[in-house]
């Protein structure tokens with residue numbers, strides 16, 4: 001990998017920075033900082049998506065023919081890094097990052113024409129109905145049933161941990177349309193508006209106090225056959241295709257942002273005791289350890305981006321490695337950012353954390369988010385396929401002699 005600066009990419013970085021500087025005002029940045037979830041809540045997130053759409057940047061990874069930017073991997077990576085640095089709201093991924101590529105790859109022309117523009121302009125807000133009670137890691141054991149009745153499927157069963165389902169107006173679902181001996185067969189991919197009769201969404205509140213996930217009940221839900229993506233029984237192949245987009249993200253920029261916040265907090269004297277966490281050698285050791293992991297992750301991400309940009313095939317195992325190491329380094333950084341607050345890390349900041357809240361922080365404003373972010377971040381090694389499952393996948397590659 002050539003690590004020397006590329007003038008074209010540096011010019012691109014400047015264009016992105018200039019745009020972010022104009023658009024992410026201090027007020028927007030402050031609003032984004034009052035949210036600790038996986039993604040910004042819709043009022044802020046959809047506003048940001050629309051701003052990006054005006055600029056033609058709503059879907060950095062999509063080809064131009066579908067309204068994407070056509071950017072190569074290096075430009076997409078720079079864009080993500082700069083958005084995090086600018087404190088932009090984190091976009092909800094189910095539409096543009098997960099469903100969009102599936103529709104492009106497996107959808108009919110009519111489905112592409114209908115869904116893709118509505119993902120781009122924020123009209124459709126999607127949730128992902130894959131996991132079920134009892135079918136998470138072993139997703140192929142899912143049992144939500146879809147029975148063909150004329151030109152509709154009748155769907156019965158339920159989904160769990162469905163993030164943002166209470167805000168979404170569309171959901172994509174893996175359902176069972178047949179029960180062959182091989183459980184990976186007989187799975188089908190359907191999409192439906194969430195106001196379809198028979199769909200009920202109930203909240204699951206996480207230990208950080210946020211309501212992001214839900215349980216979704218499906219009782220005699222009628223979904224037209226025209227809302228099936230791909231052939232009947234192709235659902236497992238589609239799910240595997242989609243999950244690679246979910247796992248291969250960039251983690252280092254977010255983790256670095258947590259560490260940058262931690263450094264500032266640790267060097268600020270505690271408002272009551274006057275003590276600084278930075279003066280504690282154990283804190284500095286933990287900080288250095290987390291920083292090394294984040295730097296290593298950043299270089300791994302850059303190496304992958306550079307390989308993809310120069311046309312190399314990086315191999316399927318890379319998505320698992322990025323997810324495994326990325327979520328671990330993010331959690332290490334979040335742990336340090338709580339430790340940096342000292343006793344303030346124990347304060348319950350939930351009142352100040354609500355979007356649009358005017359509640360003052362307990363202690364200093366920088367103490368509002370780290371603990372909730374840390375608690376929320378514990379889930380990063382579970383969702384999108386737990387880290388144990390990523391290790392199993394890697395073991396299969398390695399034992400087949402395909403060392404990534």
Ligand SMILES: Cc1cc2nc3c(=O)[nH]c(=O)nc-3n(C[C@H](O)[C@H](O)[C@H](O)COP(=O)(O)OP(=O)(O)OC[C@H]3O[C@@H](n4cnc5c(N)ncnc54)[C@H](O)[C@@H]3O)c2cc1C
Nearest residue numbers: 128129130131136137161162163379382383384385386388
């Ligand atoms: C915050 C959050 C948001 C989520 N959002 C969504 C969403 O929007 N849509 C959606 O469909 N799902 C979502 N999920 C579900 C997520 O994908 C599952 O939780 C995950 O796949 C694990 O499944 P499970 O919870 O059933 O745990 P289980 O599969 O029961 O696993 C329990 C434990 O056993 C371990 N384990 C299981 N099998 C093995 C094995 N073969 N080898 C080694 N260890 C194993 C796991 O790693 C885990 O530690 C979300 C989850 C969380 C926590």
